[in-house]
Amino acid sequence: MGLEDTCVHCGFCLEACPTYVVTRSEIHSPRGRITSVRLAVQSEGIETCMFCRRCELACPSGVEYGKLIHNVRKEAPLKKAVNVIMEKPSIAFRLIRSSKGLNSPLLKRVHSLLPSVEKPLEYRDESPDLILFPGCLMSISFRKTVERALNFIKSKGYKVEVVNGCCGLSHYSEGDKDRSEFLIRGLKEKFRGRRVVSLSSNCTAHMREMGLQVEDFSEFALNELKDEKINLTVTLHDPCHANLLGINKTTRRVIERLGINVREMDEPSFECGAGGGYFIYHPEIADRVMEIKAEKVKKSGVNLVVSTNPACSIALAFKGFRPIHLADLLSIETHELR
Structure with a gap:
């Protein structure tokens, strides 16, 4: 059957x-x-x-x-090419920057969603005992978040190596079986015997489903938090794959531990509209989904949205909200968020 x-x-x-x-x-x-x-x-x-x-x-x-x-699903050549490029965030960064102004509907869409990108953070302590894995999109679209996550982890006494790369979720979702399996095998070799903290929660979920032992940043933060308290009001978006595996429950426990006030949006796990790279290839449907998501967020009355997945954060920012990762919450002074 x-x-x-x-x-x-x-x-x-x-x-x-x-x-x-x-x-x-x-x-x-x-x-x-x-x-x-x-x-x-x-x-x-x-x-x-x-x-x-x-x-x-x-x-x-x-x-x-x-x-x-x-x-x-059968992956189209264009999607396959884009996914292969994203496997190397440093190459993706250079191509996105150099393509600004080119007359292509797809590239114009990319630049409207990603008005700025940054070179991925490269960092390695001597004899690191922990890997920080930002994921491909996080590496170039939210470098400051990666830096804050790194600083938080180091402040807890760990020696860290930042490993930039791709978990293969986009390949898997588009039906590219061989490439997604290839990437997972590569990560298994890189991660073997080492503690890994994943910064993008949907990547965490996918890697776990593929059999990798990884720790979400929310789980690391929950175990390492002391008595930090933040006087702030936020609303929470639950990224889809992380929600499927229950990782968002840990994010909420961190928020509760920090004493942050939460005003719930309508249906927090409703799709943000990004769908990985979906909002590039299917702009009409994606924009309609983003608009519905925006109305659900607006019902909270809060503009500051905790989002632990970069594609979701890009979609939320595109609709005028201010997305923030847990790593940002643990590093930014409260007055900067008001």
Whole structure:
């Protein structure tokens, strides 16, 4: 029996799916995509899936939707090329910077979402006992966050090496089985026998699902916090894959430990609209999802949004909010956030 055969067509997944919410089209729903797999039809809906996997939490039958989509998607050459470039953040940084002003709809979209990028942080203490893994997008889009995470970890007495690279989540979501498995094998070799702190929570979730022993920054922070208190009010966004594995619960425990006031947005785990690189390739649907997410955030009455995943933070910033990572909260003076 295939993964698609466990679906009973009940429809619980529909309102959990961001692309169905904005299109109201069965084709763009998990149920509709599963139907196309059953019929062996490569429908448009297969390509418009954001791979947030919120449907898995809503499904009473336990359909492993992520694995199903991974198995049937065929990565387009352009997406494959972009994903390969992102494996080397230093190369991605140079290409994004040098391409500014070029007349290409895709590049214009990239620069509208990423108005500035920075060279990835390279750092290694002598005989490091811990690896800080920012992930590909975090490395170039939120370098200051990486620096703050590094400083926080070092302040706790650890010797650190920053390892820039890609966890393969984008490759996996687009159906590039060979490349995603290749990247995971490479990380297993790099990480072997060493403690690893992952800064991007969706990357943490993916690496764990692929069998890697990694620690999310929220978990590291929770174990290392003493009596720090921060007088601040925030709202929290729950990144999709991290939410699927329950990592966001630890983020919330850190926020609670810090004494930070939380005003909940409507449906915190609703997809941000980024979908990894989705908001580059499918701008029309992505923008509609981002708009709905923005309305949900606005209901909190707070502009400062805790987000532990870089693509989510980029989408939130694109809609005018101020995203902040736990590593930033632990390093920035409160008056800078008001």
